[in-house]
Amino acid sequence: MKSKLLLALLTVTLAGTAIAQVKTEDAIKYRQSGYGFMAWNMARIKANVEGQYNKEEVIKAANAIQAIANSGMGALYPQGSDKGTGWEATRVKPEFFTNKEGVTKVAMAFNKEANEMAKVAATGDAAAVGAQLGKLGGTCKGCHDDFKAKK
Amino acid sequence: MKSKLLLALLTVTLAGTAIAQVKTEDAIKYRQSGYGFMAWNMARIKANVEGQYNKEEVIKAANAIQAIANSGMGALYPQGSDKGTGWEATRVKPEFFTNKEGVTKVAMAFNKEANEMAKVAATGDAAAVGAQLGKLGGTCKGCHDDFKAKK
Ligand code: HEC
Numbered sequence: 001m002k003s004k005l006l007l008a009l010l011t012v013t014l015a016g017t018a019i020a021q022v023k024t025e026d027a028i029k030y031r032q033s034g035y036g037f038m039a040w041n042m043a044r045i046k047a048n049v050e051g052q053y054n055k056e057e058v059i060k061a062a063n064a065i066q067a068i069a070n071s072g073m074g075a076l077y078p079q080g081s082d083k084g085t086g087w088e089a090t091r092v093k094p095e096f097f098t099n100k101e102g103v104t105k106v107a108m109a110f111n112k113e114a115n116e117m118a119k120v121a122a123t124g125d126a127a128a129v130g131a132q133l134g135k136l137g138g139t140c141k142g143c144h145d146d147f148k149a150k151k
Numbered sequence: 152m153k154s155k156l157l158l159a160l161l162t163v164t165l166a167g168t169a170i171a172q173v174k175t176e177d178a179i180k181y182r183q184s185g186y187g188f189m190a191w192n193m194a195r196i197k198a199n200v201e202g203q204y205n206k207e208e209v210i211k212a213a214n215a216i217q218a219i220a221n222s223g224m225g226a227l228y229p230q231g232s233d234k235g236t237g238w239e240a241t242r243v244k245p246e247f248f249t250n251k252e253g254v255t256k257v258a259m260a261f262n263k264e265a266n267e268m269a270k271v272a273a274t275g276d277a278a279a280v281g282a283q284l285g286k287l288g289g290t291c292k293g294c295h296d297d298f299k300a301k302k
Pocket residue numbers: 028031032035036038039042065089090091092093096103106107110136137139140141143144147148
C-alpha cells in the first residue's frame with residue numbers, strides 16, 4: 001500500500017516536471033543563453049531610459065524578459081549540472097542545488113519584478129520604467145550574489 | 152538644403168533603429184543567446200508532442216519563442232559583426248549583410264510562424280502544435296541554410 005502511494009506520488013512529480021531529459025551540457029548552454037538574452041534587453045531598456053526613449057523598443061525588450069522569466073528555467077538545473085560546460089564552463093555555485101529555499105526566494109522576486117516590468121513598459125512612462133529597471137536589476141544581482149560564481 | 156534634408160533623414164533613421172550602440176562582441180553573444188534559448192524551447196515542444204503532453208509547458212515555451220522573435224533581433228547585426236566572437240566565433244555568413252531582401256524574407260517567415268505557434272499552443276491541441284512545430288522549424292532551417300555557416 002505504502003509503495004503504491006509512493007509510486008503514485010512519484011508519477012505525479014515526474015509528470016509535473018520536465019518530461020524530456022535534457023543533457024547536462026545542453027541545459028547549461030540553454031540557461032546561459034536565457035540569461036545572456038535578458039542581459040541585452042536590460043541593457044537596451046537602460047539605454048532608452050538614459051537616452052532617447054522609444055516606447056515600442058522598451059515594450060519588446062520587457063516582453064522578452066517577461067517570457068524568459070516565466071518560461072520555467074528551473075528545469076535547466078538538473079542534478080549534476082553544477083559541473084559542466086555549455087557556451088562556457090558553468091558558473092553556478094553548488095549552493096544552488098542545496099539551498100532550495102534560498103533559490104525559490106530569489107527566483108520568485110525576479111519573476112515578480114519581470115512581470116511588473118512588462119506592465120510598466122506598456123505605459124510608456126520613462127521615469128517609471130527607470131525605477132522598475134532598478135528593482136528588476138536588483139533581483140538579477142540578488143541571485144548572482146548568492147548563486148553565481150565571480151569570473 | 153539638400154544636406155539639411157539628408158541630415159533630417161539620417162536623424163529619423165537613427166531614432167528608428169537601436170539607439171544604444173551595442174559592441175560587436177556583445178551583439179554576437181546576445182544573438183547567439185537568443186537563438187540558443189529558442190533551441191531549448193523548440194526541443195521541449197518537440198518532447199511534449201512526442202511524449203506526454205503538458206499544455207502549460209508548451210505555452211511557456213511558445214511564448215518565449217514568440218517574444219524573442221518579436222524582440223527585434225535585427226539590431227544585433229551591426230555592420231562589421233560578420234567577424235568576431237561572442238560565446239563562440241560568429242557563424243553568420245557575410246551574405247547576411249549584403250542580401251537584405253533575402254534576410255527580410257526569411258525573418259518575416261520566421262516571425263509569422265512564431266506568432267502562430269503561440270496561438271496554436273494556447274489551444275492545447277497537441278496534433279496542431281506538432282504540425283505548427285514543423286512549419287516553425289522550417290523557418291529556422293530556412294535562415295540557417297542561407298545565412299549560417301556549418302560547423
Ligand atoms: C534565480 C537565479 C538567477 C536570476 C534571477 C538571474 N540570474 Fe543571471 N545567472 C544565474 C546563474 C546561476 C548563472 C550561471 C549559469 C551557468 O553558467 O550555468 C547566471 C548567468 C548569467 C549571465 C552569463 C554569465 C555572465 O556573468 O556573463 C548573465 C549575462 C546573466 N546571468 C544576467 C542576468 C540578468 C540580466 C538577470 C535578470 C534580468 C539575471 N541574470 C537573473 C542566476 C540567475
